[in-house]
Amino acid sequence: MRKNLRSPRIIKKRRKKKIFKILFFLMAAIGFVFAPSFVSKNSNLQIKSIAVNGNSVVQTEEITNLVLREITGNFLHLYSKSNIFLYPQKTIERKLLEKFSRFNNAEVEITDFNDLSVFVTEREPFALWCQSQDALACYFVDDDGYIFDKAPDFSPNVYFTYFGEIQSSDSPVGSFMLNQNEFSNSEAVIEGLKVLGFNPTGLKFTKKDGTVVLSNSTDIIFRLSDDASRTLSNFESVINDPSLDLRNGNTLKARYFDLRFGNKVFYKKTE
Incomplete structure (x- = not known):
């Protein structure tokens, strides 16, 4: 049987070589990590x-x-x-x-x-939102219905004002007043009423419904989720019916119009 004998000198030489390799790779790793660190701090x-x-x-x-x-x-x-x-x-x-x-x-x-x-x-102020008509504080709303900052006190009618409860655990800032579809429909109804010659001054909303208040105190009630063009079409067909005598120029002869029931429009004439 043949034995493979190693001299102490060979063993020592190989051990040094192994240690050198370990040190080399260790230094390379340290350099790889720390060199970019030094470079990153260059003035x-x-x-x-x-x-x-x-x-x-x-x-x-x-x-x-x-x-x-x-x-x-x-x-x-x-x-x-x-x-x-x-x-x-x-x-x-x-x-x-x-x-x-x-x-x-x-x-x-x-x-x-x-x-x-x-x-x-x-963000640019587009309207105001107040939790209620007697709220102590109101907030700016942008043209997406996003509440972004507390508003200072204003004279009436400087900004169109929305009134209603929103879901907010703390501050309303950072919340949307209505979902995007509801806000878009509301704005379309408001703009449509202006085109018809009326002056909307505010909008009160609940979970499902909106009520636009006109300057002559007539309320226009509609479903927030309903298509605005259809809502306005139903409203226009009623107020322009001469047999009903509901309009005198830009003045409406009714306390409210309820447009939540499709083609059936309910209203109450002023006495």
């Missing part, structure tokens, strides 16, 4: 200024402070968050929209190499 690759564009109500300082918080520190304790190639762009945009309900859009990008530009679009 020439850091964001040095923040410019904010498009805001008029929300203060620039508030926006800048939010951005600064997001680009301060490191990812995984290694890579600089203020690096122009690594900064958390999507996180900043998302948090701007979460923090400031007045913003309809927010975008950030690097300009002039070391400058971070923030571009925001603020």
Whole structure:
């Protein structure tokens, strides 16, 4: 039987070679991790200024402070968050929209190499929403029915006003007043009434129904989910029927019109 004998010298040499390989790969791994870290913190690759564009109500300082918080520190304790190639762009945009309900859009990008530009679009007040006619506070609504900010006190009829309960656990800011279909139908009814020569001043809504209040105190009751063109067509056919004598120019001779029952329109004439 033949034995394979190794001399201590050969064993020692092979052991050194193995240790060298381990150290080499370990150093390579460390370099792979830490070299980009050092590069990411290079002063020439850091964001040095923040410019904010498009805001008029929300203060620039508030926006800048939010951005600064997001680009301060490191990812995984290694890579600089203020690096122009690594900064958390999507996180900043998302948090701007979460923090400031007045913003309809927010975008950030690097300009002039070391400058971070923030571009925001603020929502424009389209109407007011109040929980009730004697509510202590009312809120701005945009043209999608989105409640985005508390409104100051206004003189009557500065903004068209919606009244009604909404589902909100805390503040109504950040909620939609009505679902998109209901809001779209409501707006179409309001605009249609204007075309017919009337002056809508407000709309009261419940879970299913809406009531437009005209300037002469006539109520127009309709189903929020019903097609607006059909609702208006039924209304117009009734008020323009000379035998019913319900209209005198832009004045209606009825306390209310109930349009919730298809072609059957119910009304109560003024005495």
